[in-house]
Each structure stands twice: as structure tokens, then as C-alpha cells.
Amino acid sequence: MSILLEAKNLNIKFGKESVIENLSFSVNKGEVLTILGPNGAGKSVLLKSLLGLLPYEGEVAWHEKPKIGYLPQGLNQLRVKDLPLTVGDFFDLKNFSIKNKEVERFLKLVGLEKDILFKRAGDLSGGQFQRMLIAWVLISRPDVIFFDEPTTGIDIGGGETIYSLLHNISEKEKITIFLVTHDLNIVYRHSTHVLCLSRKGHYCFGSPKEILDPDALKEIFGTEIKLYEHNINKN
Amino acid sequence: MNQLFLSLLGGIFISGVAGYLGTLMLSKRMSVVAGPLAHLALPGVALALIFGFSISLGAFPFVILGAILIWFLEKKTKLPMENLSAIIFASGVGTALLILPIGEAEEALSGNIMKITLPETLITIFLSIAVFYVITKIYKKMMLMNIFEDVAKTEGINISMCNLIYLLSIAVVVALGVYLVGGLITAALIAIPAATARNLSKGLFSYKVLAISFGITSSISGILISTYLLLPTGPLVILSGVALFLISIIFRKKIV
Numbered sequence: 001m002s003i004l005l006e007a008k009n010l011n012i013k014f015g016k017e018s019v020i021e022n023l024s025f026s027v028n029k030g031e032v033l034t035i036l037g038p039n040g041a042g043k044s045v046l047l048k049s050l051l052g053l054l055p056y057e058g059e060v061a062w063h064e065k066p067k068i069g070y071l072p073q074g075l076n077q078l079r080v081k082d083l084p085l086t087v088g089d090f091f092d093l094k095n096f097s098i099k100n101k102e103v104e105r106f107l108k109l110v111g112l113e114k115d116i117l118f119k120r121a122g123d124l125s126g127g128q129f130q131r132m133l134i135a136w137v138l139i140s141r142p143d144v145i146f147f148d149e150p151t152t153g154i155d156i157g158g159g160e161t162i163y164s165l166l167h168n169i170s171e172k173e174k175i176t177i178f179l180v181t182h183d184l185n186i187v188y189r190h191s192t193h194v195l196c197l198s199r200k201g202h203y204c205f206g207s208p209k210e211i212l213d214p215d216a217l218k219e220i221f222g223t224e225i226k227l228y229e230h231n232i233n234k235n
Numbered sequence: 236m237n238q239l240f241l242s243l244l245g246g247i248f249i250s251g252v253a254g255y256l257g258t259l260m261l262s263k264r265m266s267v268v269a270g271p272l273a274h275l276a277l278p279g280v281a282l283a284l285i286f287g288f289s290i291s292l293g294a295f296p297f298v299i300l301g302a303i304l305i306w307f308l309e310k311k312t313k314l315p316m317e318n319l320s321a322i323i324f325a326s327g328v329g330t331a332l333l334i335l336p337i338g339e340a341e342e343a344l345s346g347n348i349m350k351i352t353l354p355e356t357l358i359t360i361f362l363s364i365a366v367f368y369v370i371t372k373i374y375k376k377m378m379l380m381n382i383f384e385d386v387a388k389t390e391g392i393n394i395s396m397c398n399l400i401y402l403l404s405i406a407v408v409v410a411l412g413v414y415l416v417g418g419l420i421t422a423a424l425i426a427i428p429a430a431t432a433r434n435l436s437k438g439l440f441s442y443k444v445l446a447i448s449f450g451i452t453s454s455i456s457g458i459l460i461s462t463y464l465l466l467p468t469g470p471l472v473i474l475s476g477v478a479l480f481l482i483s484i485i486f487r488k489k490i491v
Binding site for chain 2: 048051053068069070071072079080082083084085086088089092093094095118120140146
């Protein structure tokens, strides 16, 4: 498999505070990399730096120029609450024209009915809005997807549907996915690699099986994670 | 050519493009920005009055300069555009108060569309169409930027360029608006039709079409009423817009 992205000696500062220090890792094409870590560890900041939205020191080398789809954390529905934008209009904001049939197909993939197309985006429930955003990112057929806690606010079944969908897409179309999530069950089942960031500036990188043992998790989160073993037993 | 016809023609084009631009400004929560920019036109208008040339001509350089300043300061300081406009506003009014010949200031404050000449009408029509075209080109990009700036960046949108084009469009519309309704109430020409349209529309298409229609309707009715009652035009254009807005409130609940 070919290398898609290499990050070398990455240093990221947020204001004066150093968030990421000397981080190096690489991602191959078609991999699903989950970035794991407690709140404030710099997961979102890392994603933004890889996307070129935040300044960093060190090297981020993309080995090809991919078409990127990005869904930031907690995209605020309040921002569209007052706008006269239907779901259809929202898809129309893309820089290419999309047929309604195509939008309907993607809405269906994320578990939304097609009649939602004519509803105001601001009137959707939080979970519906989030599902719509995922469809919005996927419809551009990106080669690389950056998802920052994409299933926040989506019900349990819905989260499962969406991760299975992402998993299928990445396998079928060789899409590379960068994912931030706190759902260890998802990490274990759907990612090929895990990059963990802990508060101490201590990083680990490897397959989910290597990373997700109770001792390692305790190291990352600074507290015992019981949920994990319970989830593994179910598998 | 008939003066009333020219005034109506000029008014229709200015208010149409102002209404259209207003929909974008409302979604960026920037409707008020047109106000400060219009006030910035006042020193230019003052110079025009002192030296006896067209007030639009006087207004243009100041408003454009103001727009570029806001754009530049936003890039440098990351302060909200709305806040920077307040600073620009103060500079405009401050300067104007020093030099504006108060006795002749009425034209500057409430416009003089009823005195528009044929060449001025033609220039107005040309500029309105040009700005309309430019706004249409950046509309979707601006909308996406307003909602999620980071996503817009990853979709490859040149944010800085769009903002500059957007501010320059505002500047041109404001300078034209000063001609129609005067410096004091130009903001209303941009803000009110969009607000009325938003009350009545569910989607983007009707929002734009209604805002343009309401803008045009209020300028036609303002000009006609002022001709019959021999009252100042600018204020009547704005008050017609306000009347439409009030009516839209009644219908709001039934639609949304």
C-alpha cells in the first residue's frame, strides 16, 4: 500500500501553549486512522493542522493531492437556524451541480427520508442535521475524509449505521479516513490504525489491538476504562 | 426624457441590487455594515457639494476606500467586520461634521434621485447589473463561508478574495444608495427587503426573488408617493419598505 500522508516532527502551538510536540506518523492510502485521546489533548487541532487550517512547525507531506472532505466538530446548527435554507439548498452550496436523485440517494445512505429535502435545515433535529452533514461531505466523493466526532448527537443505532457505511465506503472505494471519536467499540471494529494523544505529550501509534489494551488506555486517559473490556467481550 | 421615468428607472435598479445584496448581508449578520459605509460617504458628499460635482462621484472613492480598509483590518486584526465598520463609521461622520456645509446637507442626508440625469441613470444601470452579476458569482461561496468557514477553506474557496469582492460590491451599492435615499438611511435600503423576504420564505430561491421584488416595490411606491405629495423621496422609499416589512410579520407564522 502506498503512503498518502507523512507527518514528521510535528509541533503545534495553540496561542502560546504547546499542544502537540514532536509527533511523527504516516498514513497509507485506504486506511482508517482513529485519533484517540482525552478532551484537550489536541485531536481537533491536529486534524486542522493536517488540513492546513492551522499553522504548525515540522513537516506534513501529502504524497498526492487528494480531494478532501471535512466535517469539523460540532458544526453548529444555530448558524443555519435563522437562514432560509432548505436541505436541498444546502446541497446546492457545493461548487458543482448535483441532481436531486443523487442527493436523495446519499440521504438514504445516512438514514434520512427524501422528503427532508424540502425542509429547512434549521428545523431538523440535531441528529438529523448531523446525518445530513455526513451525506453532504460524502456526496463530493472525496478521496480523504476528515471526520471530527461525526456521530455526536446521533442515536445509538444511527451511529452504528454511519460507521458501517463509512467502513464499507472506505473498503470499496479505497477512501482514507481520519477519524476522531471517543467510541472505543467503533475504534476497535472499524479502524485500521490508532494514534493516541494523551495530555502528557505522550503518543502511541499502532493497530487497534496493540493500542486498546486496558493498561494502554489507562496511560492515555489517566483513569481505568472499564467500558472497553465489556465491549470486547461482546465481539 | 421624462424626469420621473429616469428616477423610477434608477430607483428600480438600485433598490433591486440592494435587496439582493441584503440577503447575503443578513445571512452574514452584517446588515448594519452598510450604515457605517454610507456615513463614510458623507465627507465625499460634502466635497461634492463644496466643489459642485455629482454627489455619487464624491461618495464612491470614500466608500470604496472604507470597504478596502475594513477588509484589510479584518485580515490583520481578526476583529469582526461589524466592529471594524463602527470604527470606519466614526471616522466618516467625524470628518463630515467638520467640513459638510450643513445648510446644503439635505441632499447628502436624504438623497436626490428626483434630479438624476440621463448619463447618471445609465451609469447606475450599468453598475447595478455588474454588481448583480458579481454577487451571483460569489453567492454560494459566501453562504458556505458564513456557515462554516473551515469547511469552505477545505472545499478550495479563496476566502480573502471573496470577502474583498463582497465588500467592494457593498461599497458600490452603498454609493448608489446614497444617491437614492441619502447617507442616513442607505442601510435600510439593503437591510429591510431581505428581512421582509426572510419572514416569508422557506428556501434560498424565494428569499432572493422576494428581497429583490420588495426592494423594487418600495422604491417605485416611494418615488410615486413623493411625486404626488411633494415630500422627500428617500424617506418615503424606506417607509414603503418598512410598511412591507410590517405586513410580512402578519403572514410570517402561516408560512414558516
